[in-house]
Amino acid sequence: MATAEKIRFERVTKTFTVRDTEQKGAMKEFTAVKELDFNVKEGEFVTLVGPSGCGKSTLLDLLGGLTTPTRGRILIDGKEITGPGLDRGTVFQQYALFPWKTARGNIEFGLEAKGVPKHERKEQANHFLSLVGLSDFGERYPHELSGGMKQRVAIARSLAFNPDVLLMDEPFAALDAQTRESLQSELLRIWQKTKKTIIFITHGIDEAVYLGERVVVLTPNPGMVKKIVDIPLKNRLEDADIRSHPDFVKARHEVWSLLHEAEYLGANI
Amino acid sequence: MVTIEKHVSSAPKLIKQKEFGFSGLQKVAKQSIVLVALFLLWEIAPRIGLVDPAFFPSFSNVVIAWWNLVISGELFTHFLASITRSVSGFGLAVLIAIPLGLIIGWYPLARELLNPVMELFRNTAALALLPVFMLLLGIGETSKIAIVLFACTWPILLNTIAAVGNVDPLLIKSARSMNISSFKLFLKVILPASVPTIFTGIRMAGTGAILVLIAAEMVGAKEGLGYLITYSQYNFQIPEMYAGILTIALLGVLINQSLSMLERKFSKWKQNPNGQN
Ligand SMILES: Nc1ncnc2c1ncn2[C@@H]1O[C@H](COP(=O)(O)OP(=O)(O)OP(=O)(O)O)[C@@H](O)[C@H]1O
Ligand SMILES: [Mg+2]
Numbered sequence: 001m002a003t004a005e006k007i008r009f010e011r012v013t014k015t016f017t018v019r020d021t022e023q024k025g026a027m028k029e030f031t032a033v034k035e036l037d038f039n040v041k042e043g044e045f046v047t048l049v050g051p052s053g054c055g056k057s058t059l060l061d062l063l064g065g066l067t068t069p070t071r072g073r074i075l076i077d078g079k080e081i082t083g084p085g086l087d088r089g090t091v092f093q094q095y096a097l098f099p100w101k102t103a104r105g106n107i108e109f110g111l112e113a114k115g116v117p118k119h120e121r122k123e124q125a126n127h128f129l130s131l132v133g134l135s136d137f138g139e140r141y142p143h144e145l146s147g148g149m150k151q152r153v154a155i156a157r158s159l160a161f162n163p164d165v166l167l168m169d170e171p172f173a174a175l176d177a178q179t180r181e182s183l184q185s186e187l188l189r190i191w192q193k194t195k196k197t198i199i200f201i202t203h204g205i206d207e208a209v210y211l212g213e214r215v216v217v218l219t220p221n222p223g224m225v226k227k228i229v230d231i232p233l234k235n236r237l238e239d240a241d242i243r244s245h246p247d248f249v250k251a252r253h254e255v256w257s258l259l260h261e262a263e264y265l266g267a268n269i
Numbered sequence: 270m271v272t273i274e275k276h277v278s279s280a281p282k283l284i285k286q287k288e289f290g291f292s293g294l295q296k297v298a299k300q301s302i303v304l305v306a307l308f309l310l311w312e313i314a315p316r317i318g319l320v321d322p323a324f325f326p327s328f329s330n331v332v333i334a335w336w337n338l339v340i341s342g343e344l345f346t347h348f349l350a351s352i353t354r355s356v357s358g359f360g361l362a363v364l365i366a367i368p369l370g371l372i373i374g375w376y377p378l379a380r381e382l383l384n385p386v387m388e389l390f391r392n393t394a395a396l397a398l399l400p401v402f403m404l405l406l407g408i409g410e411t412s413k414i415a416i417v418l419f420a421c422t423w424p425i426l427l428n429t430i431a432a433v434g435n436v437d438p439l440l441i442k443s444a445r446s447m448n449i450s451s452f453k454l455f456l457k458v459i460l461p462a463s464v465p466t467i468f469t470g471i472r473m474a475g476t477g478a479i480l481v482l483i484a485a486e487m488v489g490a491k492e493g494l495g496y497l498i499t500y501s502q503y504n505f506q507i508p509e510m511y512a513g514i515l516t517i518a519l520l521g522v523l524i525n526q527s528l529s530m531l532e533r534k535f536s537k538w539k540q541n542p543n544g545q546n
Contacts (some may be wrong), residue, residue: 064446084448100461100538109457113447161447177539267300 006197007040007063012072012203014058024223029130030144031222036072038216038225040199043094045191047200049255050218055091056201059223060167063199064090076165086114089158095150097142103153104138110161112269117118128156148179159190166198173203184210188237203258208242209252210236217258229254276536325515326508334508343497344516350492351520354410355478358417362474366422367467370429374463375455380430391427395420408489413482420481421474428470432463465536472528479521494520510530 014033020026033055040046048056061067062074065084074081089110097106107125109119116124128140132152142150151171158166172180184207190229202208208215215229233249236242308328313495315322315330326334338344373379395416402419406412436459486495494517501510 066442066446084446087450090443090446090448092439092443094439096439097456098440098443098461100464109444110447112457113449114443143538184542 004042004043005039006042007199008040008075008078009036010072010075012036012059012062012069012074014055014062014067015070017225033062033218034222034224036223036225038169038228040197043197045188045198045200045211045213046216047202047212047214047220048216049202049205049208049259050223051220051259052203054220055223056237057169057217060169060199060201062088063165063167065090084160086110087163088130088165088167089161089163089170090150091154091166091171093171095142096152096159097150097153099142102141103134103145103149106142106153107157107160110157112181114161116161121163123254124160128160131159132186133158148175148183150173152183155187159194164197166196168198168200170201170203172207180207185237187211192237193241205255206253209248209255210243215251215255217255227258229258301328301525318365324507326400326511329507331511334506335512338509338512343462344512345496347492347497347513348516348520349477350490350496351482351486351494352475354413354486354493355417355482358414358419358482359474359478360392361414361418362421362425363471365418365424365468367429370426371433371455371460371463373426374430374433375459380434387423387427387430391423399485413485413493416485417478417482420477424473424477425467426471428473429463429467432457432466433465436462465532465539468528468532468535472525472532475524475528476521477526483517 009253012033015031016032017027020028034040036059038073041044048059048133050056058067062069063081065081065088068082073140101109104122104125106156107128108121111124125138126135129135134149134152134156137145139148140149142153145153151174155168157170172183175183188200188211190196200208200211202211209231212231215231217229218224219226229251232247233242233251234247239245243247278432314320314328315325315327335344373383392474398419399416402412402416406415440458440462441454444454449457482493483495483498486493487499490496496511497513498510501507501513520527
């Protein structure tokens with residue numbers, strides 16, 4: 001596995017200007033994430049957990065170049081992020097598929113943005129449709145797909161334009177347990193095959209431990225890195241019952257304990 | 270939050286399909302029964318002296334008068350005059366209001382600047398301005414096309430502006446994350462997302478076009494369906510007058526139906542039985 005540094009957070013803080021509830025008409029600063037300072041290695045799978053509202057999506061928007069840090073900076077391959085780019089692919093919390101485009105059309109959208117010629121787009125779209133198990137659903141519109149299928153189209157869309165880094169915001173949150181588990185192993189398989197760097201946000205402690213090589217635990221508002229937990233699991237895909245493995249149980253417990261310390265009391269995890 | 274969707278299993282679907290033929294017939298019957306009764310009443314009432322046949326001729330007499338107007342080619346002349354005017358005014362409105370609405374919707378400053386003017390104009394009944402149009406543009410074709418254009422512009426313009434403003438921000442975010450240019454964003458996301466709402470405006474405009482035109486033709490014109498009605502009334506050709514009214518009603522239904530169909534076609538992807546995207 002490559003060990004080169006891919007992403008570097010340098011004391012990243014993001015504040016929003018919000019209405020002051022105490023003073024009518026007045027505005028105040030609200031710190032969403034504070035002093036984030038950590039690295040992600042190339043080809044690494046990092047999961048991020050933290051209570052609702054702690055700034056996970058904010059962090060991902062910053063990585064995606066959709067917003068800029070108030071203080072600090074984020075580097076990718078040593079270069080500061082200044083805007084969106086096709087080196088990063090985002091799977092948003094709520095699918096964000098274009099409802100007027102078919103599954104195939106949605107996948108081709110990113111390819112078109114990248115400037116892939118038309119005849120190649122079709123071929124690649126086919127490839128990614130089959131990768132996520134939706135070969136027969138290419139001509140369906142999003143409203144004709146189930147939640148899990150939509151999620152898979154969104155993942156295929158982000159994979160299709162071949163970004164180095166995949167940013168995923170609770171992509172499996174809305175799915176039932178079975179679909180989630182099968183998509184989780186699918187994602188691991190894709191990751192192993194494509195060697196992409198993946199930043200994956202989740203509410204699920206199990207999911208975080210199962211997928212991540214490292215789990216970044218964030219504090220409630222403002223979001224700061226509380227601890228980064230190493231997950232020493234090797235053969236996640238081969239071991240059918242990895243979730244009962246002592247290492248898994250131990251790591252799971254550690255993350256759980258971190259999230260249940262006093263400062264989280266009352267926070268909605 | 271998204272919930273697990275319930276798929277309709279195939280069994281109930283089959284049953285539904287089987288029923289369709291019967292329930293389809295039932296639907297047609299339900300929808301036409303009152304209409305048929307109305308025409309019957311129209312036929313009988315003048316015959317039994319419930320109303321004066323001179324002012325309210327029976328349905329069959331009106332149909333005969335209508336048929337004679339068709340054969341003589343007179344109806345077609347008037348029909349053509351009306352349809353040409355309304356299509357010209359309507360078409361111009363589409364050509365002007367959609368691009369204008371897209372621009373105004375896209376630039377918040379333009380929207381803020383123009384909002385008061387648009388509020389004022391759209392709340393001014395087009396017909397109230399008819400005298401102004403006639404004073405400025407005469408009683409020829411120009412004034413009639415202009416008033417149709419005026420009436421059609423507002424629903425299309427306002428719907429287009431609203432459409433652009435209401436595009437799901439998440440979709441914009443999603444497209445921006447793929448690093449596409451503002452122009453592409455507009456073309457590939459804003460525009461397609463706006464189409465259904467724009468079409469609602471177009472349908473509203475289509476209905477308004479006929480309404481305003483007929484009124485304008487009744488006030489000052491040498492041909493057209495509105496003119497046919499007033500002219501027949503002055504010359505006491507009462508069945509012909511009703512024939513004209515009937516034609517307008519049919520035309521209105523036809524236009525509304527076809528525009529509704531187009532609207533449905535373009536907003537097919539909006540159909541969302543699960544209430545989620
Ligand atoms: N544009 C904005 N303006 C003002 N406040 C914002 C904005 N975006 C996010 N916030 C605030 O920043 C905080 C973090 O939001 P964020 O969406 O990142 O949370 P999250 O960790 O993704 O939560 P969840 O797990 O519920 O998705 C929240 O308190 C939110 O209210
Ligand atoms: Mg979030």
